[in-house]
Amino acid sequence: MYAACCVTSERLEMSKKPHADTRLAQYVERRVLELKPKKSQLQIASEAGFPNPNMVTMIKNGTSKLALDRVPSMARALECDPAYLMRLSLEQAVGDTAAQAIAEIYGTPITVNEVGWLAEIRDASGDTDPRLTSRSRAALRAIFGR
Amino acid sequence: MEEAETLTPNERAWLRFLREVSNDADPTPTLRRVQLLRRICARR
Numbered sequence: 001m002y003a004a005c006c007v008t009s010e011r012l013e014m015s016k017k018p019h020a021d022t023r024l025a026q027y028v029e030r031r032v033l034e035l036k037p038k039k040s041q042l043q044i045a046s047e048a049g050f051p052n053p054n055m056v057t058m059i060k061n062g063t064s065k066l067a068l069d070r071v072p073s074m075a076r077a078l079e080c081d082p083a084y085l086m087r088l089s090l091e092q093a094v095g096d097t098a099a100q101a102i103a104e105i106y107g108t109p110i111t112v113n114e115v116g117w118l119a120e121i122r123d124a125s126g127d128t129d130p131r132l133t134s135r136s137r138a139a140l141r142a143i144f145g146r
Numbered sequence: 147m148e149e150a151e152t153l154t155p156n157e158r159a160w161l162r163f164l165r166e167v168s169n170d171a172d173p174t175p176t177l178r179r180v181q182l183l184r185r186i187c188a189r190r
Contacts, residue, residue: 023170084172110153110161116175117164117183118157124187132159139186143179144167 020062024088031078047077083109
């Protein structure tokens, strides 16, 4: 009985916050927290051009999705990489599998950080277009502690 | 912003693996990480 109750309340919560488990909701929550000393959630909503000041809260807690056309202004308001936010937003809009299919055909947006990594790889290898060998994989894993 | 189609297949492989090992968290190429990366490339 108790278990059934828990499942029901969990389902109810999911229907109220259908996007709570998405990476975008978690990322927006993190950025809002990181920007807290600098600007409020209301300021972020206004800078992103949302007429509803509660929109950032709704995106953060997963009640609402971030519309794809809002990604550029939201990225500016959150002071984050627009390509990265677009990637997360696309994933939220169409789901993991569809986002991967889109990326496979059209390519994924490359972030400023990724451009930085590529520049370093080119520079460090003398622009020899190095292959990703199993040794370089192992070394990259070590850099990220995985 | 760099376009995905201007990348070589090798560079795409590096990017894909970078996303995989960093949990797609868009990691910053910090000085420490870049130094380690350079060490990988230098050992070739």
